Amino acid sequence: MDRINGKDIDLRVRLGGLSLRNPVMTASGTFGYAGEFSHLVDLQRLGAVVVKGISLAPRPGNPPPRVVETACGMLNAIGLENVGLEGFLAEKMEFLREINSRVIVNILGDSVREYGLLAEKLTGVKGVDALEVNISCPNVKKGGVAFGTDPAMAAEVTRVVKEGTDLPVIVKLSPNVTDITVMARAVEEAGADAVSLINTLIGMAIDPASRRPRLANIIGGLSGPAIKPVALRMVWQAARAVSIPVIGIGGIATPEDALEFLIAGATAIQVGTANFYQPRSAESIIDGLAAYLKTQGEDSIRSIIGTLQTEGD
């Protein structure tokens, strides 16, 4: 139960085997390993924290510049810099175990085998509540793109991860595809417990004065409010295509944004870029969801999910 004037407003949701105290998570790569926000955000209020994508070996990431602001959005080409699995377990898990929130580990690999190994090694680690499989990051030339845009490869990764773990497995989809429902169904059939979407759209920016790309990597991932309409459309399509829970991501910054995704059929949502410019976004969304339920005369957030009215005129 969420604390709001002591009212019994029930924000709990269930993602396959994973129950959350509310549907508001922080998105991978936008909330570090949670400690970065510990002075600004009441971490234990969050439905879950999804940590920065972890690979087997540490990765240095891309050369700078890595970020650039765009109209109501930003491009990033971080290049999946991360401390690597061992570093993560040694340096980050201790803190994460203490935050009294669900911890979902986002994993990425260059090969199916790496995904499988990551899943195995994270299984049984105290404090890890679920895995989110990043098959969609556009920044690394090797692997990333192909897994996320080819349904067969996405299914293969899903299967191998599922074989390697008994943790709930969320597969995170790339929006850079012709038909998101094909991808969603492919990973559902391969055993995914949930899908999350969207990862970033691939974009680019150029500095006319120097005639150089603004990102050293040339292209990068577009995130923020600019992409919300695309994300919402894909979530709505995916939610109608699969029967596993869908987690909505993309430009969510306010309670109204979150509600759009829940109404479209998302069981939970993730706040990404908004953490950067307004670290308390997730908390204010949690408050706003509870307030909305009151005005709608509902007592459970679950009665909002997927209630889009499309009939009539």
Place this chain on the structure above:
Amino acid sequence: MDRINGKDIDLRVRLGGLSLRNPVMTASGTFGYAGEFSHLVDLQRLGAVVVKGISLAPRPGNPPPRVVETACGMLNAIGLENVGLEGFLAEKMEFLREINSRVIVNILGDSVREYGLLAEKLTGVKGVDALEVNISCPNVKKGGVAFGTDPAMAAEVTRVVKEGTDLPVIVKLSPNVTDITVMARAVEEAGADAVSLINTLIGMAIDPASRRPRLANIIGGLSGPAIKPVALRMVWQAARAVSIPVIGIGGIATPEDALEFLIAGATAIQVGTANFYQPRSAESIIDGLAAYLKTQGEDSIRSIIGTLQTEGD
């Protein structure tokens, strides 16, 4: 030559058989049939006007609401409302012949045959300088989407249009695909004289209070500055994949925006949504391109096209 302090700054570009006094056009559906802007814009300064998409028979369009504002963008689901070919020829062409600018007619059909008929009937019409084939509009369930996302169908439409006309044929691509280069190459091989991209991304918005979609059509096309990074990336990819000219479209509102596309490899650009909120955008872009050339010490816009520097660090 463009008029700027009498300087010999050469903004002319060539799209296959079509020469333009400058690379700045207005995008289909955002500039009506030009007359709507005649009191606000000096039409004869424009490189070209692309008129609202024309179908064989008039179309009433979608029920309202048809437009909704989003973060740095807008969604539209006009539903390809248009006066139809006969109405266009009878009511609109006379004015368009007088504007002393290139006129490109955007065409759309429900079948390959309709595209072919439109091409035939527009050929030889005085004042029509080129055709732009809209295979990408996401608003009409019948046809639209499939042509724009299936390379074989896109090629088929292109071939039939080319057979029906000796006008330069520009094929307008949809961004809602996994790999834009596949589409660009398919229509190039089928004979397109140029490609233009991007049409709108498919998006959606919901009103949480009513739990209804904000567009009666549920989904609509996202345009405006929000989509510029995606458009620019696709234009860059397409320009490297094909050898026909590429026309850049998507969120262009300022000279800097236009330059990004030209530097990325576009031979010309189209201004869309910006016409709505700043009708003089195209004119100010033309002025800005000339001014940029001066600061760069170049005298022709053609020496800017495709000059993105990606080597080194």
Place this chain on the structure above:
Amino acid sequence: MPEFQEKAPLLDREVIADDIFRLTLHAPKIAAAARPGQFVMLRVGAGMDPLLRRPFSIHQIDASGNMKILFKVIGRGTAALAGVSPGSSIDCIGPLGNGFSLEKKGRLCLVGGGMGIAPLYFLASRLLQNGKRVDRDFVLLGARNHQELHIVADEFYELGYRVQTATDDGSLGHHGFVTELLDPILPAMERVCTCGPLAMMKICADKAGAADVACQVSLETHMACGLGACLGCAVRNADGGYLHVCRQGPVFDAGEVKWTG
């Protein structure tokens, strides 16, 4: 009917109620060309968000090229507009749309609800200027409360119209709907012009229809351009087709419109 784009200096900003403001803009070209019922598209804020212009009725025009708009804060655009301080300029496009009939003959009743009163004042004053006899014409104005209404109601009164008011809270005039004031008056009228919430205009249209009185209504709808280019401002017409509010309207004969809901 040419339209103009002007960077109009903001000369005055009146706070009518907590969330209602009246701006005086110096827009001489637009003011000179404007007819009652027409509107302007204003660019609010400097950045790309909010992106689109916002439509506002032309509320008052004076001989020195000034134009007033009267508006309520609804969302981000109107909030930004309310924050503009005198001395700055606002980018305006107008005058747009068709406008009300300026017929001088016959008794007329203007019915305005909420911000729908804005264009009616311009209509009322232009009719007077044009030499219409207005002392037997009615102006019925509805709002939430006294604060929202009294300033503009007085201005109508000063023109010489018979002004009646209705408020939701009874703090000025009739306690109830403005349309309830229509019944005793309607039989003597030849025309009704109304602007305000759709439900209110529908009641006006129904009553006028039943009494066989002509009725013009001014519609609102989301607009991307205001120029007839985007085709975004469609509303259904009586025959199942569409009307485009920005060019064919915003003023329509009540019979042209499909009244749903």
Place this chain on the structure above:
Amino acid sequence: MPEFQEKAPLLDREVIADDIFRLTLHAPKIAAAARPGQFVMLRVGAGMDPLLRRPFSIHQIDASGNMKILFKVIGRGTAALAGVSPGSSIDCIGPLGNGFSLEKKGRLCLVGGGMGIAPLYFLASRLLQNGKRVDRDFVLLGARNHQELHIVADEFYELGYRVQTATDDGSLGHHGFVTELLDPILPAMERVCTCGPLAMMKICADKAGAADVACQVSLETHMACGLGACLGCAVRNADGGYLHVCRQGPVFDAGEVKWTG
């Protein structure tokens, strides 16, 4: 090192030059925790565009919880910031980053160029507060012209430092690069702290290196979060890896940084 988020009332806004402004913000928590060289992330504008916060060095702190920032208008964010009027509040997160060494021993030379002078003032005043002897320490300040520099240069002078200036147009002090002032001074120094354009800091670093004088530099880079979360603020380190400016910096020993270009 906790950081805080405060809605800081804007108490004062000074126009230093056409495009340079100094804001006084009441941000007591940030001010109390701040160390010289640290920065704040400010939210500029209310809407979603510009989207990201902007980083600014903490320029001055006083005992009543006020914090000054000194900035130049570069683009949309700083333009919006320059337009904020006293009485409004600005959403601040800070203090962020590591900060300069507060070593009291040894002679010190501060070298600031352009807006790089901002954090150096906080450093200079804090060192004095901490009891450092500063009358043999130098402050070398460079800018485009007199107007940009003279107010802040005077403030350094009042602290008791030996202040030398250089301007591009010769309107104040040395006509030329500020780094040219370094040569005669450097041999007597134990440490150099510099902030300003990269090219300027590189020259400082090179000269300091050649003279075997310790050198701290404060780097700028695009930042999405300032909190260590986005990993967007990477710069190359001397070993070919990356440094994260927001958490590991913005202040680095010159030797840690890879100096390109």
